[in-house]
Amino acid sequence: MKFQTSIEVKNKKAYFEYEISDKYTSGIVLTGTEIKSIRQGKVAIKESFCEFKSGELFIVNMHIDPYEMGTYNNHEPRRKRKLLLNRQELNKLFKGVKTKGMTIVPLKLFLSEKGLAKILLGLAKGKKIHDKRESIKEKDLKRELDRKLKNY
Secondary structure, three states: OOOOOOOOEEOOOHHHEEEEEEEEEEEOOOOHHHHHHHHHHOOEOOOEEEEOOEEEEEEEEOOOOOOOOOOOOOOOOOOOOEEEHHHHHHHHHHHHHHOOOOOEEEEEEEEEEOOEEEEEEEEEEOOOHHHHHHHHHHHHHHHHHHHHHOOO
């Protein structure tokens, strides 16, 4: 069983689908088998989102594969997991979500230097179709410029 020393799971789709205004780093409440699966890199945050429930923030639909060596103690792959933020950050996020069209999206899951699982959250507003087209055009232009500069 080999664990990776640095895990970084990115949600690339979030940057395409949303305009990110603020970013927050949060801890996650996990069980033993969940952190072992994360260290193996068996996690997906692409379809996940965050919601408030009784003043606390939870991440919903984050998929962590069951641990191979876990027996009856294994976890549910898509359970709600509590996020650890201080009260000021929670209040800012709650006020942001109350405004029209804002949501909290997970951007990146990583392991800290101490080996703790952390998640980078973004307060985001959904893009319209024409905004997405502009993003694609900007990406193509940047790619072309990089190619031209590389050839010189």
